[in-house]
Amino acid sequence: xxKQGKIATFKVISPNLKRLGIPLLSLIGIVFCFLFTxxxxxxxxxxxxxxxxxxxxxxxxxxxxxxTLSVVSQTLSDDIQFFSLALPDTNPALSVIYQxxxxxxxxxxxxxxxxxxxxxxxxxxxxxDLNFDLNGSLxxxxxxxxxxxxxxxxxxxxxxxxxxxxxxYRASVTLRSYWAPYPTKIPAITQPLSDFTEEELNMITxxxxxxxxxxxxxxxxxxxxxxxxxx
Amino acid sequence: MPKINxxxxxxxxxxxxxxxxxxxxxxxxxxxxxxxxxILTFLGIxxxxxSKIKTLNTQKDILSKEINExxxxxxxxxxxxxxxxxIKDIWKLQGIKKPLESFEELSINLSEGVLIKDAKIxxxxxxxxxxxxxxxxxxxxxxxxxxxxxxxxxxxxxxxFNPNYGFRITFEGYVD
Numbered sequence: 476x477x478k479q480g481k482i483a484t485f486k487v488i489s490p491n492l493k494r495l496g497i498p499l500l501s502l503i504g505i506v507f508c509f510l511f512t513x514x515x516x517x518x519x520x521x522x523x524x525x526x527x528x529x530x531x532x533x534x535x536x537x538x539x540x541x542x543t544l545s546v547v548s549q550t551l552s553d554d555i556q557f558f559s560l561a562l563p564d565t566n567p568a569l570s571v572i573y574q575x576x577x578x579x580x581x582x583x584x585x586x587x588x589x590x591x592x593x594x595x596x597x598x599x600x601x602x603x604d605l606n607f608d609l610n611g612s613l614x615x616x617x618x619x620x621x622x623x624x625x626x627x628x629x630x631x632x633x634x635x636x637x638x639x640x641x642x643x644y645r646a647s648v649t650l651r652s653y654w655a656p657y658p659t660k661i662p663a664i665t666q667p668l669s670d671f672t673e674e675e676l677n678m679i680t681x682x683x684x685x686x687x688x689x690x691x692x693x694x695x696x697x698x699x700x701x702x703x704x705x706x
Numbered sequence: 707m708p709k710i711n712x713x714x715x716x717x718x719x720x721x722x723x724x725x726x727x728x729x730x731x732x733x734x735x736x737x738x739x740x741x742x743x744x745i746l747t748f749l750g751i752x753x754x755x756x757s758k759i760k761t762l763n764t765q766k767d768i769l770s771k772e773i774n775e776x777x778x779x780x781x782x783x784x785x786x787x788x789x790x791x792x793i794k795d796i797w798k799l800q801g802i803k804k805p806l807e808s809f810e811e812l813s814i815n816l817s818e819g820v821l822i823k824d825a826k827i828x829x830x831x832x833x834x835x836x837x838x839x840x841x842x843x844x845x846x847x848x849x850x851x852x853x854x855x856x857x858x859x860x861x862x863x864x865x866x867f868n869p870n871y872g873f874r875i876t877f878e879g880y881v882d
Contacts, residue, residue, distance in 0.1 A: 491723050498730040502737060509741045516748035523755040530762040537769040544776035547783055555782050558789040562796070600792050613822065617810045624803075629793060631801035637825040653796050658788045661781060664770055668783065678790050 533665050540668045547670065551679075560627045561682050564657045566594060567628035568603050570688045571652045574626045575607060578686075582619045584611035600655035604633065609646040613637075616646045627685040628652050804881045805832045808856045812879075817850060819843035823874065832879045833863070839872040847875070857881060 563570070568591045579586045592604035609616055616637070623630055634649035662668075671679065773780070805827050812834070813822060820843050823835040838844045851860060857879030864876035 491720060494723060494727050495730070498727055498734050502730060502734045505734065505737050505741055509737065509744065512741070512745060512748070516744070516752075520748065520751050520755065523752065523759065526759055527755060527762065530759065530766055534762060534766050534769060537766065537773060541769060541773055541776070544773065544779050544783070548776060548779040551779065551782055551786065555786055558786055562789050562793050599795065613813055617806075617813060620806055620810075629796060631796065631799055632803070632806060633801045633829070635802060635806065635825070635827040637822065637827075639821065639823050651801065653792075655789075655792045658784055661777075661784060664773055668780065671783075671786075675787070675790055678794065679786065682790070682793065 536665055536667050540664075543668050543670045550671070550676075557627065557683050557685065557687060559657070560687050561629050561685055562600070563628055563654045565654055566601075566603055567652050567654055568605060570628050571605055571630055571650065573688050574623070574628075574686070575605070575650070577688075578622045578626065579609060579619060582611070582615045582622065584609045584615050584619055586610075600653050602651050602653050605650045605652065607648055607650075609648060610643060613639075613644050616644055622686075623650070625685055627682075627687050628654070629685070800829075802827050802829050805829065805879075808832065808879065808881050809834070811854075811856050812851075815850060815854070817843055817846035820847045830880075832857070832881075833876065834879065835864075835874060835876040837871050837874050841873065844873045844875065851877070 560570075572589060572591075575589065576586055587608050587610070589605065589607040592606065594601060594603050609619065620632060620635075623632070630650045630652045632648065633651050634647075636647040638645045638647075809825060809827055809832055816822070816836075817838075819840055820836050820838045823837045825835070826833040836847065838847060851857075859880040861878040861880075862875070863878055864874065866874045868874065
């Protein structure tokens with residue numbers, strides 16, 4: 476009944492409308508499809524172009540990074556232990572004490588009352604103060620302070636009190652030494668890596684020339700033959 | 707057999723309508739053609755871009771692998787840069803470096819007969835006590851202290867005389 480009603484309605488439509496309706500509806504349909512497909516197509520292409528641009532950027536970063544690393548691998552020596560000896564990741568008081576004793580004996584000075592202060596932990600680096608007395612001539616005491624500027628771990632002199640009695644000088648010194656934790660994360664591979672600046676290269680030279688504590692490199696002992704005690 | 711139109715003339719479509727239908731049909735063909743061409747174009751661009759992405763991704767992977775071979779160097783660079791940045795900050799602090807340099811200059815250029823009795827050196831100021839046996843040495847020392855640029859500000863704290871040790875001069879020197 477319903478189908479017959481529909482046919483009847485179609486028959487009622489005038490032939491003019493019937494003639495016009497088919498191409499008109501097809502045209503509307505095609506235009507609609509065209510708009511729909513264009514939108515999807517444009518979106519997809521835009522997305523792909525963005526992807527190409529992003530990958531291109533990453534590739535240029537990687538290429539630069541590779542070039543930088545290949546240049547740096549030639550300039551930076553394999554052994555960069557001096558950086559971690561200049562600024563270690565743990566309290567360097569023992570190394571500093573060793574350096575003080577070593578350098579003072581070289582400078583003809585006598586050290587006494589060597590005491591370590593309490594640690595002071597900071598955000599970027601921590602520090603510890605070391606107090607000691609030096610006995611000797613004024614020239615030797617002054618030359619000692621010049622020497623300690625160039626030893627590792629790096630220290631800074633915070634306080635000096637000099638006293639002269641019967642031709643000899645006694646200096647009460649406060650030296651501050653520092654340490655800082657090592658970086659724990661390597662940046663993502665796509666992160667750019669800048670080459671060393673002129674200032675940094677000068678710093679590398681300066682740090683590498685610091686007097687390192689002699690026990691900085693521990694070599695494994697060579698296995699030796701076991702002697703039979705019963706023979 | 708001859709074609710005879712038995713339909714009443716009011717049932718046949720109007721001529722103007724037929725022309726419109728004709729035009730619409732032609733437009734329809736054009737739109738269909740444009741639609742097909744655009745689909746093909748989209749497909750073409752999509753395929754080309756896709757292959758481009760694949761090539762770029764391969765290039766990226768190769769570069770990543772090559773960079774991974776430099777991992778040790780990268781670690782060294784990161785460690786070096788980290789240490790240098792922190793050392794630079796520490797070196798900026800200086801402690802008593804400047805006052806110590808001034809004190810060294812003073813001690814080297816001490817006039818004859820003058821000796822440093824004691825000194826308290828901090829980053830803020832240097833308090834130095836000197837002893838001189840003769841007034842000539844005192845005047846020479848004072849002339850030198852004032853004329854040299856060792857200290858920007860000098861504040862005399864004590865000037866005394868004792869037959870046992872001679873003249874005793876205590877002053878505060880400010881480097882900055």
